[in-house]
Amino acid sequence: MNREIGNITAGEHLSYWVSSSVPLAYQPLKKNTNTDVLIIGGGIAGLTTAYCLAKAGKSVILIEDGNIGSGESGRTTAHATCALDDRYYHIEQLHGKDKTAKVAASHMKAIAFIAGTVKNENIDCHYKTVDGYLFLHPTDTKENLEKEYEAARRAGVLTEMLEAIPALAAEEGKWCIRFREQGQFHIMHYLKGLADAVVKLGGEIYTQTHASKIDVHGATANGYDIKANHIVVATNSPVNDIFTMHTKQYPYRTYVIAAKIAKGTLPYSLWWDTGDQDSKWIAKPYHYVRLEEYDDQYDLLIAGGEDHKTGQADDEKIPEEARYDRLTEWARKRFPAMGDIAYRWSGQVLEPLDSLAFIGKNPGDENIYIITGDSGNGITHGTLGGIIVSDIIRGIPNEWAALYDPARITMSTAGDYIEEAANMAAQYGDWLDPGDVESMAEVRAGEGAIISVGLKKIAVFRDEEQKLHTYSAVCPHLGCVLQWNADEKSFDCPCHGSRFTKEGKVINGPAQSDLKKVGIRE
Ligand SMILES: Cc1cc2nc3c(=O)[nH]c(=O)nc-3n(C[C@H](O)[C@H](O)[C@H](O)COP(=O)(O)OP(=O)(O)OC[C@H]3O[C@@H](n4cnc5c(N)ncnc54)[C@H](O)[C@@H]3O)c2cc1C
Ligand code: FES
Structure with a gap:
């Protein structure tokens, strides 16, 4: 295993988990290949899916564009809980008593799954x-x-x-x-245990391997084709879909x-x-x-x-x-x-919107699956994702598949939906804002900002050597204006949560591409 730190993280700060564990890096993909199941994303959702399928004898390849755990899983606090952050009485109002009991049982199952896997795989x-x-x-x-x-x-x-x-x-x-x-538990040690088990069971893992095109035949990653019968998009925010889920x-x-x-x-x-x-x-x-x-x-x-x-x-x-x-x-x-x-x-x-994750077939697709909508219960939701999706792929009935089906009709308190939708729409008003600063000269070393230049919005970052990096501040997803996050030193989209490093590289979907470089003189 290559132990070098990858250069893609979901922010400038390193979590305690990442700081106290060895980087989980594997070789990047360097050839065309094929597999039964391709899993995109090396967080708890992707690795649990890979583990369940590899254990069932399926051929699996997991690709991850950073290191294992370099997304939100490495930044979690890893409470494995069935105390749901949206409250049971709220879930009961939305889904009724029977479904709420199923929701509770599914999260308890996820906790038991994690505890059981720790024991069975001897994960410290x-x-x-x-x-x-x-x-x-x-x-x-x-x-x-x-x-x-x-x-x-x-x-x-x-x-x-x-x-x-x-x-x-x-x-x-x-x-x-x-x-x-x-x-x-310590999430990075757990992910390492899952990854070790996947490899021991014959699965393949590639890191620093970015899926740039995903379709029913598989994906293109690092310029190579991976052909697959089933494709699981476990990228936290799905990167295969532009609109439906977001x-x-x-x-x-x-x-x-x-x-x-x-x-x-x-x-x-x-x-x-x-x-x-x-x-x-x-x-x-x-x-x-x-x-x-x-x-x-x-x-x-x-x-x-x-x-x-x-x-x-x-x-x-x-x-x-x-x-x-x-x-x-x-x-x-x-x-x-x-x-x-x-x-x-x-x-x-x-x-x-309705307090439950979206786990299962991507709406409209037969062999592309998604695991998303984690909420503050993503450790259990992600684990459930692995359990449910692996059952669907294996053709085994799963008692929670319908509950979490991404194609379900999502109900919410009407007021909540209207407020969130209005908030999303209001973000397009940022086009009229004057920007964070008036000129590039105001951007200090190590800082970034959004600047208006004529009708254009420019994302600017000045590095420690005083070199300016300038990009279009228009989110490649659906065109909202990005905001500078001074804490994690990233450009964040207020509409659907896409994020980009200070070097303009995409770190969170739904955007699939990096920011466009623009040439601007100071
Ligand atoms: C601060 C914080 C605290 C939390 N605390 C808790 C908690 O206590 N309990 C709880 O239940 N939940 C908690 N959560 C939520 C939970 O941690 C997350 O929901 C969960 O870890 C998400 O796992 P994931 O596998 O879906 O996503 P991720 O861990 O983000 O994994 C997705 C992976 O996909 C990769 N990727 C993305 N695009 C591509 C691409 N195109 N090609 C290849 N790879 C790609 C990313 O690099 C990433 O590593 C917390 C979250 C945060 C941020
Ligand atoms: S416009 Fe959708 S994430 Fe930016």
Whole structure:
């Protein structure tokens, strides 16, 4: 295995997981080839699919354009939970009681699958079975917590109401719901275990291998053809489809800090609040916390939250970088024993309109499959993706296939749909904005900006050697104007979440191509 770090990541900051593991790089594809199943994407969804199929004796090739885990999986916090971030009572309103019970069972199955795979494949990824605690955000009501408790129990989830939140300083004396038998682990060690197992079972993995054209015959990657009977697009945001799926899910950025805390101060557990009900965003941002083993003396307290729609941080007048300070303040109040912040990073989640991921045949296709709509439950959704898609390909009936079918009629609260659709449409108004700065001279070394030049929008990045890199700021997907993300040093699209490095390379779909270079004089 080639251990060199690839140059494609989903942002400037390295997560704790990536920083504390060897780069998972394989050889790039260098020849035409063929296989029964081609899987595009080396995150938890793609690798779980590859693992399930290779175990069933199928011939599989997995390609990944960065390293394994260089997408959102490497930036997760890896709570393996059935405490769903869209709330059971909401899912019940949208889908009814029977389907909600199926949803709960499917996420519990995903947790059991991860725990079982860790055991069967002997993966050293610090997997732990832990309790999780859902407590009220100050803007939420106890009635909602009670509603959630009742709905979760109706769905068959092991829950209890507690009169205090274990280990939380600032929330003493408040109610919470305990979710039993949840999981947590080190995601990169888990992905390595899956990748090792795939290779041992005869599967092939290629990294630094970008799929540029995907159709029913396979894909073109690095200029070579891969012919396949089945093609699984596990790229988080599907890159095979321009329109259909991207009106049914919405991209959000979410932020993480990690700080050392003396071992034994806190029990290994998961904590979540119920989200800011006053937030302007439909996906009410919530906080999520866990511990991870660090060394003999310390654990790492890992806290996340402060989400906003991609490319729209400024709409709340809270720049991306300021989100870490807010998160730190929130976490320190509740976990005062935590030390200095050792790691910080952010990532992206796709919030599906009706709270369920999209897993199965791509609408209109017979042999192309997608796994997307991860939401904050992408560890279980991604795992389910692997289980469901591999069953469909093998012709085995799967009890959850219809539930997650990408072609299902997506229902939502009407207001939510209208608001998200209006937000998407409003982003085209950025064409009229004057830009971040008036001239290139204002862009400092290591920074980027969007500038208006006549009727054109230009994405500018000035490197440390003072060299200017200039691209069209028009998103190659459907033409929205990109925004500069000063925190992860990327150009982000506020419409459907495509993202590009400061060198103009595409890192998140649905866009499939890099930004167009333009020649502009300073
Ligand atoms: C900060 C953060 C915290 C989170 N916390 C949790 C949590 O605690 N619990 C939970 O359940 N979920 C959580 N999630 C969500 C979860 O981590 C993700 O949904 C999940 O990891 C996504 O996995 P994936 O395989 O779908 O996508 P990815 O991991 O993004 O994998 C897709 C891969 O496809 C590759 N790719 C893209 N285009 C191409 C192409 N054209 N050719 C080749 N390769 C390509 C990418 O490089 C990428 O590696 C969190 C997410 C974030 C960002
Ligand atoms: S991601 Fe759709 S226009 Fe940019």
